[in-house]
Amino acid sequence: xxxxxxxxxxxxxxxxxxxxxxxxTPEMSPNYKLxxxxxxxxxxxxxxxxxxxxxxxCSQENNVPDGHFRTWVERYHVNDENMTxxxxxxxxxxxxxxxxTTDTSDKYFFVPKLCNHCADSPCxxxxxxxxxxxxxxxxVMVDRTYCLGCAYCVQACxxxxxxxxxxxxxxxxxxxxxxxxxxxxxxxxxxxxPTGARQLADLxxxxxxxxxxxxxxxxxxxxxxxxxxxxVFYNELDGSVH
Amino acid sequence: xxxxxxxMYPNEIGLQWSILIVLYPYITGLVAGAFILASLVRIFRVxxxxxxxxxxxxxxxxxxxxxxxxxxxxxxxxxxSPEMYFTPHSTSAMAMFGYVYLWxxxxxxxxxxxxxxxxxxxxxxxxxxxxxxxIYKVMTLGSTNVSHKALELDEKIGWIVTLIGIPSAFxxxxxxxxxxxxxxxxxxxxxxxxxxxxxxxxxVSGISAVMLLYMATTKLRGLKIDIxxxxxxxxxxxxxxxxxxxxxxxxxxxxxxxxxxxxxxLNFMVHxxxxxxxxxxxxxxxxxTPLILLAITQLFKLPEFxxxxxxxxxxxxxxxxxxxxxxxxxxxxxxxxxxxLGYTTYKLALVTKEGLLAAIALCILPFIxxxxxxxxxxxxxxxxxxxxxxxxx
Numbered sequence: 001x002x003x004x005x006x007x008x009x010x011x012x013x014x015x016x017x018x019x020x021x022x023x024x025t026p027e028m029s030p031n032y033k034l035x036x037x038x039x040x041x042x043x044x045x046x047x048x049x050x051x052x053x054x055x056x057x058c059s060q061e062n063n064v065p066d067g068h069f070r071t072w073v074e075r076y077h078v079n080d081e082n083m084t085x086x087x088x089x090x091x092x093x094x095x096x097x098x099x100x101t102t103d104t105s106d107k108y109f110f111v112p113k114l115c116n117h118c119a120d121s122p123c124x125x126x127x128x129x130x131x132x133x134x135x136x137x138x139x140v141m142v143d144r145t146y147c148l149g150c151a152y153c154v155q156a157c158x159x160x161x162x163x164x165x166x167x168x169x170x171x172x173x174x175x176x177x178x179x180x181x182x183x184x185x186x187x188x189x190x191x192x193x194p195t196g197a198r199q200l201a202d203l204x205x206x207x208x209x210x211x212x213x214x215x216x217x218x219x220x221x222x223x224x225x226x227x228x229x230x231x232v233f234y235n236e237l238d239g240s241v242h
Numbered sequence: 243x244x245x246x247x248x249x250m251y252p253n254e255i256g257l258q259w260s261i262l263i264v265l266y267p268y269i270t271g272l273v274a275g276a277f278i279l280a281s282l283v284r285i286f287r288v289x290x291x292x293x294x295x296x297x298x299x300x301x302x303x304x305x306x307x308x309x310x311x312x313x314x315x316x317x318x319x320x321x322x323s324p325e326m327y328f329t330p331h332s333t334s335a336m337a338m339f340g341y342v343y344l345w346x347x348x349x350x351x352x353x354x355x356x357x358x359x360x361x362x363x364x365x366x367x368x369x370x371x372x373x374x375x376x377i378y379k380v381m382t383l384g385s386t387n388v389s390h391k392a393l394e395l396d397e398k399i400g401w402i403v404t405l406i407g408i409p410s411a412f413x414x415x416x417x418x419x420x421x422x423x424x425x426x427x428x429x430x431x432x433x434x435x436x437x438x439x440x441x442x443x444x445x446v447s448g449i450s451a452v453m454l455l456y457m458a459t460t461k462l463r464g465l466k467i468d469i470x471x472x473x474x475x476x477x478x479x480x481x482x483x484x485x486x487x488x489x490x491x492x493x494x495x496x497x498x499x500x501x502x503x504x505x506x507x508l509n510f511m512v513h514x515x516x517x518x519x520x521x522x523x524x525x526x527x528x529x530x531t532p533l534i535l536l537a538i539t540q541l542f543k544l545p546e547f548x549x550x551x552x553x554x555x556x557x558x559x560x561x562x563x564x565x566x567x568x569x570x571x572x573x574x575x576x577x578x579x580x581x582x583l584g585y586t587t588y589k590l591a592l593v594t595k596e597g598l599l600a601a602i603a604l605c606i607l608p609f610i611x612x613x614x615x616x617x618x619x620x621x622x623x624x625x626x627x628x629x630x631x632x633x634x635x
Binding site for chain 2: 067068069072074085086087088089090092093113122124125126127128129130146147148149150151152154155156157158159160161162163164168169170226242
């Protein structure tokens with residue numbers, strides 16, 4: 001049982017927390033300036049343990065419908081005979097983690113995937129009504145009140161990051177937890193990653209450690225030949241990753 | 243699991259575009275092809291095919307009226323589709339659909355049909371009574387002058403409309419090809435040849451459709467088929483088909499020779515999941531067989547009844563083959579993973595919004611429209627005894 005003193009201390013904290021829950025848009029967050037950010041994500045493949053925490057957190061945070069994924073994790077199994085055709089699994093998007101393996105002779109690693117929030121995204125290019133768009137702070141989003149549900153964007157995404165929401169019948173995808181990042185929080189997946197394999201990064205913030213990381217590591221984006229301006233950067237991305 | 247072999251990205255397992263999206267390019271292709279056949283009479287003065295001129299126009303209109311329906315049925319929010327007209331996204335190929343469609347429907351097809359039938363419409367507006375007479379009166383749009391001079395002007399304007407109509411037909415269907423061909427994420431679709439392939443296959447299917455319709459309707463009306471007319475159509479069909487075959491072969495050879503990163507995956511798909519619809523139905527039955535049959539009619543002097551049967555068989559096979567081509571593009575393009583590591587399966591539903599029954603209904607609908615249209619605007623080539631002044635072509 002809390003005493004009066006504890007309640008008095010907690011009340012302002014609860015009020016602030018409630019305010020941050022209510023505030024979902026930049027308009028409601030007076031301190032957030034769209035022009036001061038350019039969001040991206042850094043994924044360190046060497047740190048991912050395939051626990052599936054990120055997938056679970058994303059699913060809960062964003063009410064992701066069953067069988068669809070805003071983020072998922074793939075496990076690659078590569079040996080010198082199948083470099084170009086690795087064995088890849090992602091059971092239920094890796095939401096429950098992966099079966100353990102005792103095989104130490106081959107290479108195994110995990111690749112978390114999500115929308116690449118491309119600067120020149122093919123999905124926004126093809127949307128017939130502009131319901132999918134890139135925000136001034138670099139997040140590709142879908143206006144659910146405007147989307148026709150034609151699925152042209154789903155076809156145009158080279159990374160398989162989009163789906164048609166089965167109940168809302170509109171395109172749906174990762175929005176980098178926009179309701180959180182505009183409040184100064186990180187995304188649900190990054191927040192719940194136990195090894196720090198996923199890091200939200202702001203390319204416009206000169207103090208963001210991503211700048212140092214990009215300078216000093218071997219970093220790549222998925223399918224660079226697609227020239228989509230992908231902004232999810234992978235550290236130590238294996239050449240066998242599709 | 244769920245008909246998946248290998249690895250698919252988890253969001254790729256279910257197909258986004260169904261049989262209805264197969265119908266969309268098929269139907270617009272028939273429109274474009276039928277119109278091109280009609281233009282043979284108007285622009286290129288191929289008098290032999292005149293008996294099919296009006297039928298071709300009405301066929302094009304009947305199918306064009308149905309063309310947007312599969313898209314509407316497919317949309318998650320069809321009630322929002324007018325937004326494509328009011329707030330089109332300038333970078334989207336699909337956003338242009340509404341404009342291309344309306345242009346083709348109103349500025350080309352309806353206008354040309356109206357001009358061609360105007361003399362009859364005016365005549366019927368005076369002779370028919372009751373509601374039918376009133377409908378004809380509305381259809382005259384107040385233009386009741388059918389003097390020789392006025393009809394000559396109609397003919398001149400009609401010629402210009404058809405002239406504009408030919409590139410419009412190419413745009414209408416080439417644009418459909420562009421919708422697929424411009425998707426760089428999908429190597430099965432991504433090809434600058436796609437619009438060209440779509441245009442020529444459209445011409446082939448549209449010409450076949452009108453030829454078959456002409457033969458069937460003439461037979462049903464107990465009249466004699468104008469063999470010179472179908473011979474000429476078959477000749478044009480054959481030449482167009484050769485170009486279509488050449489372009490499609492070029493696309494195929496290019497893919498095989500280039501053998502880019504997607505080739506192994508696509509090649510496997512063509513030899514497994516797409517073997518029947520692609521190799522057997524599209525290429526063997528729908529392309530090579532009718533091409534050989536039509537070549538025989540061009541090379542040898544066959545009796546009339548044999549030629550007619552060959553035209554019917556070849557035309558029908560072409561209709562099936564072009565449908566298979568649309569199927570292989572739309573459905574085939576979604577059966578493999580963009581990771582190139584796996585394949586999924588298309589499950590055709592029966593009684594759903596995008597099921598087989600809806601697709602069959604959409605295929606029947608143009609014929610119902612055509613049946614209704616031919617009552618109001620008789621397309622038959624025989625001169626009737628209504629005393630309608632003869633149109634000057």
